[in-house]
Amino acid sequence: MSRLPVIVGFGGYNAAGRSSSHHAFRRMVLESLDSQSRQETLAGLAVMMKLVKVVDGQYQTPEGTPLTLAELESRFTDAIIAGTLIRRIEKRYLDVDAAPWQKNLNLTGTAGKPLEFITLRKHLPEPLPSDWIVEELNETDVQVTLYDGCDIKVDSFRALPVKSAGQLPTGFDPAELYASRFHPRGLQMAVVAATDALRSTGIEWSTILEHVAPDEVAVYASSAMSQLDENSFGGLMQSRLKGGRVTAKQLALGLNSMPADFINAYVLGSVGSTGSITGACASFLYNLQKGIEQIGAGKARVVIVGNSEAPINQECIDGYGAMGALATEDGLRQIEGREQGDQNEVDWRRASRPFGQNCGFTLAESAQFVVLMDDALALELGADIHGAVTDVFVNADGFKKSISAPGPGNYLTMAKAVASAMQIVGEESVRLRSFVHAHGSSTPANRVTESELLDRIAGTFGIADWPVTAAKAYVGHALASASADQLISALGSFKYQLIPGIKTIDAIADDVHRQHLSISLVDVPRTAQPLEVCFINSKGFGGNNASGVVLAPEVVERMLRKRYGAESFAAYCDRREHTRAAAQQYDQRALHGQFDILYNFGNDQIDDRQLRITPEKIQVPGFSRPLMFSKDSRYSDMLD
Structure with a gap:
């Protein structure tokens, strides 16, 4: 069945x-x-x-x-x-009008002069680029001179097209x-x-x-x-x-x-x-x-x-x-027939x-x-x-x-x-x-x-x-x-x-x-x-x-x-009333903000040394019923 x-x-x-x-x-x-x-x-x-x-x-x-x-x-x-429901993305996720990204910049000195800057010694890249000239200023600071310039990334922000x-x-x-x-x-x-x-x-x-x-x-x-x-x-x-x-x-x-x-x-x-x-x-x-x-x-x-x-x-x-x-x-502006310069928001919902x-x-x-x-x-x-x-x-x-x-x-x-x-x-x-x-x-x-x-x-x-x-x-x-x-x-x-x-x-x-x-x-x-x-x-x-x-x-x-008969199904319906009542009680608690979260961190851990193994079954601590080894005759016709 x-x-x-x-x-x-x-x-x-x-x-x-x-x-x-x-x-x-x-x-x-x-x-x-x-x-x-x-x-x-x-x-x-x-x-x-x-x-x-x-x-x-x-x-x-x-x-x-x-x-x-x-x-x-x-x-x-x-x-x-x-x-x-669907709506404009809230700032708890990200600011869609000012999403962070990085821009690549190429820095060079002005009027043919080298580029110079001061930084902490511990912030120097490893290994040091071959065209960097480093001069110690004190125990923590150094001055870096670059004749060929360098590429850097700087924080920037942009509006996302998807909002x-x-x-x-x-x-x-x-x-x-x-x-x-x-x-x-x-x-x-x-x-x-x-x-x-x-x-x-x-x-x-x-x-x-x-x-x-x-x-x-x-x-x-x-x-x-x-x-x-x-x-x-x-x-x-x-x-x-x-x-x-x-x-x-x-x-x-x-x-x-x-x-x-x-x-x-x-x-x-x-x-x-x-x-x-x-x-x-x-x-x-x-x-x-x-x-x-x-x-x-x-x-x-x-x-x-x-x-x-x-x-x-x-x-x-x-x-x-x-x-x-x-x-x-x-x-969405095109669908709604809005002009490109229209300052009104589209219908995000x-x-x-x-x-x-x-x-x-x-x-x-x-x-x-x-x-x-x-x-x-x-x-x-x-x-x-x-x-x-x-x-x-x-x-x-x-x-x-x-x-x-x-x-x-x-x-x-x-x-x-x-x-x-x-x-x-x-x-x-x-x-x-x-x-x-x-x-x-x-x-x-x-x-x-x-x-x-x-x-x-x-x-x-x-x-x-x-x-x-x-x-x-x-x-x-x-x-x-x-x-x-x-x-x-x-x-x-x-x-x-x-x-x-x-x-x-x-x-x-x-x-x-x-x-x-x-x-x-x-x-x-x-x-x-x-x-x-x-x-x-x-x-x-x-x-x-x-x-x-x-x-x-x-x-x-x-x-x-049809499968179990009217009498068995009627008995099931009687048992179901208790279940429905319990589910309704949870719903009422949840409606009041009591979600009764199930989270068991490290509780009731199973000690594998306590497993009881026999040729017929395994008894697992914490479980009332044993794990029984099933009889397997799927391939018996293929063996002598």
């Missing part, structure tokens, strides 16, 4: 806020929510952004004035909206939530995001471990760009050029495997399987594929899958900008415009994680099921001329995904009750190629008016975490039966293929045909294509009721 990988928890942080309990999704569809949901999400964001505080369970202004939810909404909505990004909510700093000394931002985000996902399950991690063997836990997570700030590869590469020294942490913490490593070592204390698969912008789906394969094969019963990406720095902006991939100020008139994608930071279990364990624990991932398909593009250009691989992944879903839930469900979370990067090439791909797939499988949405319109392009943002949004659509519109565009571009597609500019509620299937599509540089099939929780419940 095949094990079904079900989603029992999800969480993280991006430009829309906290993902658990669908708050990030709710920020994206704020105007379409009922009053209570809207006020709760606004209140949670206001606390994250330090606009309000909570004292004895009561929301208050920083000055101590009590606030009702209605008063909080009235007073702080404008600031919350301005400080979330927008999807940033974590203004005022929210993951470094403040735990002892994050010397941790790169991407790893800080990984710790707090993985915590959010685990807390969202409503089940203590220690309880989960009591029901599985030590090697039945797996973590698959990565970052496409590695870690690039001063505490990691950024500082490593820049240290000598800046006259500084490399630290012992910068190289290790820069590795793109560190999100998984940090979760194993400091959040879970896991000794199970681990991996960090990178597929450019499709990295999350690559890791998700590995996770569901492990569950399907019975090699893991609990899998944490996710990514953390923190690319809002000058190097990433320069790199992607040099490729012409990013939305620039001049490009609408920098990402999937399937509309656009000029490039918008970088973003995001860390998102999902908790997967096999269906049997989920029922045993009474886990709340938010959906299931039945398949992820990955295909390359074949021979390429341009490594960044799209190719045929995505046709293979999407076609296989649709065909697979039809076999599982039926043709009618896919044709009438499915939707697509498109890659929707907001480049002119993507709007044509991806729309043509989806349109052709829809026509082939007889799908009319296939709903297409794109999370990047709201939160930007978080590279490795991009398809995780899409999945989290899809779970919100299942919960609220609401497909977010692409509200950053005025109209769909003329070159977008949509004979069989429905791309809305407003949020679309679903009542007559509730959503049952979502296809997550992702395209990455280098020919990294992936498409995933996600089933709604109502579909999963029908499947489980």
Whole structure:
């Protein structure tokens, strides 16, 4: 009997806020929510952004004035909206109007005279250039005479052509939530995001471990760009050029495997399987594929899958900008019909415009994680099921001329995904009750190629008016975490039966293929045909294509009721009530700013001398169940 990988928890942080309990999704569809949901999400964001505080369970202004939810909404909505989603890059990242760089200068003396200057002896270069004449002035100072001049680098500043990004909510700093000394931002985000996902399950991690063997836990997570700030590869590469020294942490913490490593070592204390698969912008789906394969094969019963990406720095902006991939100020001016000398700012909040008139994608930071279990364990624990991932398909593009250009691989992944879903839930469900979370990067090439791909797939499988949405319109392009943002949004659509519109565009571009597609500019509620299937599509540089099939929780419940019978499913539903209550309690604490971060530095370390090894099993200290050696008869027919 095949094990079904079900989603029992999800969480993280991006430009829309906290993902658990669908708050990030709710920020994206704020105007379409009922009053209570809207006020709760606004209140949670206001606390994250330090606009309000909570004292004895009561929301208050920083000055101590009590606030009702209605008063909080009235007073702080404008600031919350301005400080979330895509917006102008804040100075806590870098000053985009005065970004530092160095200019090369050639210095020579005037009127044929030599160039002379005074410096400290300890600042002289080693070895000393052959044309430098050095005269000692005192114990510390020397005078240098140059007859041929020299080249120097001087600090300078310039405005960046790219000035927008999807940033974590203004005022929210993951470094403040735990002892994050010397941790790169991407790893800080990984710790707090993985915590959010685990807390969202409503089940203590220690309880989960009591029901599985030590090697039945797996973590698959990565970052496409590695870690690039001063505490990691950024500082490593820049240290000598800046006259500084490399630290012992910068190289290790820069590795793109560190999100998984940090979760194993400091959040879970896991000794199970681990991996960090990178597929450019499709990295999350690559890791998700590995996770569901492990569950399907019975090699893991609990899998944490996710990514953390923190690319809002000058190097990433320069790199992607040099490729012409990013939305620039001049490009947005042209789209908006502004004259070159127009001093009014462009609409940075609408920098990402999937399937509309656009000029490039918008970088973003995001860390998102999902908790997967096999269906049997989920029922045993009474886990709340938010959906299931039945398949992820990955295909390359074949021979390429341009490594960044799209190719045929995505046709293979999407076609296989649709065909697979039809076999599982039926043709009618896919044709009438499915939707697509498109890659929707907001480049002119993507709007044509991806729309043509989806349109052709829809026509082939007889799908009319296939709903297409794109999370990047709201939160930007978080590279490795991009398809995780899409999945989290899809779970919100299942919960609220609401497909977010692409509200950053005025109209769909003329070159977008949509004979069989429905791309809305407003949020679309679903009542007559509730959503049952979502296809997550992702395209990455280098020919990294992936498409995933996600089933709604109502579909999963029908499947489980049939598999286990009405009586067993009813007992599961009773257990689930306790789990949901615990998850709701965490949500309320988080809304009040109590994020309960899981960070265990050096706690409960395993002494390998205490391992008890027999020919049948290994008993690992701290784990109630032993690791049993599996019986392996795979190749028995090949031996005498």
